[in-house]
Amino acid sequence: MTGAHRLSPLRAEAARVTQTPLRDLVADDPDRARDLVLRVGPMHASFARQRYDRAALDTLFRLGESFDFDGRLQALFEGELVNVTERRPALHTALRSDLVDSQVARVSHGMAREAREAMRAVVDAIVASGVTDVVSVGIGGSDLGPRLAVDALTRAGDARIRVHFLSNVDGHAAHRVLAGLDPSRTAALLISKTFGTQETLLNGGVLRGWLGDDSRVYAITANIARAAEFGIPETRILPMWDWVGGRYSMWSAVGLPIAIAIGMDGFEALLDGAAEMDAHVLREPVRRNLAAWHALTAVWNRNALDLASQAVLPYDERLRLLPNYLQQLVMESLGKSVHIDGSPVEVDTVPVWWGGPGTDTQHSFFQALHQGTSTVPCDFVGVIRADAPYRDNHDALLSNLLAQSEAFANGQDSDDPHRQYPGGRPNTMLLLDALTPRALGALIAMYEHSVYLQSVVWGVNAFDQFGVELGKQIANTLLPAVRGETEADDAVTRALIEEIGRQR
Known part of the structure; x- marks a missing residue:
């Protein structure tokens, strides 16, 4: 049976459910607010404001079971060739967890452990050298994950070493990053899987010339020979592997900027949070599996409700780069129009992902989300406990987070059409207990697994x-x-x- 036929029951459920306003779906099911939730480690997720009822959700769960989510996740973790077009496994989970008893996963996990020991030595060497600034040069998956984590987890005034990021080939980007830095106290990291990426090599050349001394240039790559040709000795090269895609690589030595910024122990805690999510996703059945719920909700919104856009709205300034990161993770993974066997996909795949941090975005695009003609489902991401000392500000932030989720779902009637809010905007609430390395690792790993399970439903390759x-x-x-x-x-x-x- 084709993917389109297997998804057809969702249409019938949607035709039934959409006859009832979302606020009534919630009001008519008093236990929904507590039942349509999951907690995994430091994360609480509520799907109570998604536009389905229990019968439709049960249809979604049966869909996930029919696609053998459990078995497909096992295949991913065990290192089967899930990246069919490139004939490779996708073993990013082996970088952080050792949950399956397959030889390829064990070997890969051992290589990752060795690489982390080498990372620790590099971090210690850079700290001991008196370097005050590090410029990380990469693009795409070699940049977005580390950039997000450093921005989210570096506390103001606590950084021993300031980490800067240079990705765009535009020379103005290099000029801005290097302005005000001291070349005698700066180190450079060149991150490229192939060491053939034009932007990275051009910016690396600019940076090497600016430093005037190659002794503080490091590389993270799968192509050691090319890095050596560039002039970087093997003693300053950390490994990447072809079984880890760029957008899934922040858990590897690509995460060196994170380790420099927050310390190697902090980086290990990031991996521990992801590993905790891995264990949950691998072991829990579809009906209690957070990544499966998230993936099936995405399929419901795209293929049952025909919603072509998805917003991600972090209500924490430290997560302001999360929408940028998820744009690549989701849209590069799922932006496909052919099945793995090359045949055309018969249904719509990935929506357009975009967003920005609250409360700033409430004063920009929220007007369109509330009263525009297109319904845009949202992922809200909030943090319960703040690190900043301004309690009143955080209380106001949380009240805005909760208010916007409620307003999107419930709307408001008015005799004045200009002041009427239609509501019916579905949204998921993801709450982190605190923004720690462990919590951020769990959040990102959840999104990774959700993306993979969506690719299973649509029959596309999430890894090319x-x-x-x-x-x-x-x-x-x-x-x-x-x-x-x-x-x-x-x-x-x-x-x-x-x-x-x-x-x-």
């Missing part, structure tokens, strides 16, 4: 990203044309290059 390659290939062929050495084949591009030349 061929869609990013075409533009890069064309850019390489156009670089000589931009320099005036050749002429572009495409007429529009040729005219644009001519205009660039006239204005230079």
Whole structure:
């Protein structure tokens, strides 16, 4: 049976459920607020304001069981070739947990442990050297995860070493990052799986020239030979492996910027939180599995309710980069239109993920979320206990978080159409007890597993990203044309290059 036919029962459930306003679904089921919740370690998740009732949710659970979520998760953890198009396992779980008894998982976990010992030595060496600043150079998966974690977990004034990130090939980005830094007290990390990424190599060259001394340049890569050609000795190269995709790699030596910023023990706690989520996801059945609930809810919103967009709204300034991180994790993983066997996908796959931190975004795009013509489901992420000393501010933040979730779901009637709120905006509430390395690790791991289970339903490969390659290939062929050495084949591009030349 095709994926489309297997998803068809959701349509019938949606046609029934959408006859009842979301606020009535909640009001008519007094136990819903306490039953449609799960707690895993430092996370509390409430699905009580999603637009399904218990019968529809039961249909979703049966769908997950029919797709053998339990077995597919076991295959992921054991190191089967889930990345079929590239003939590789996806063993990011082995970087942080040792939960299955397969040889490939055990070997991979052992390699990860050895790499962490090497990371600890590098962190100690950098701290002992008197370095005050580290510039991490990478892009995509080599940048977004570490950047999020450093921004979220570095407490103001506590950092022994300041970590800066450089990703964009735009020279203005390098100029801004390096301004005010002392090259004699700065180290550089060049992070690239292939060590062939144009942006990273160009920025790495800028940084190496600015430092004037290669003794404080480190590499994290799977291509040691290329890093050595760049001039970095093997003693300053940490490993990556082809069985870990870039957007799943922050748990590896790619997380070195995190370890430098918060200490190696903090980095280990991040991994422990992810491992705790791994254990839950691997061992709990679909009906008590947080990642499965989250994945099935995403499928419901996309394929039953036809919602083409998804917002993520962290109500903690330290999580302001979470939407950026999830854009890549979700959209690069699930932005596919063919099944693993190459046949066309018959249903819509990934929605557009976007968002921003509250309360700032309440004064920008929330108008469209409340009263616009498109319904956008939301993931709210809140933190119960704050670290900042301003209790009144945090109370106001939490009240806004709770109020927006309630307003989206319930709306408000009014005789004035301009002041009427339709409600019916489904949302999930994810609450962290505190923003600790352990909690952040659990949150990110939950999203990783949700993405994988969505890919199982849609029959796509969550671990390749061929869609990013075409533009890069064309850019390489156009670089000589931009320099005036050749002429572009495409007429529009040729005219644009001519205009660039006239204005230079």
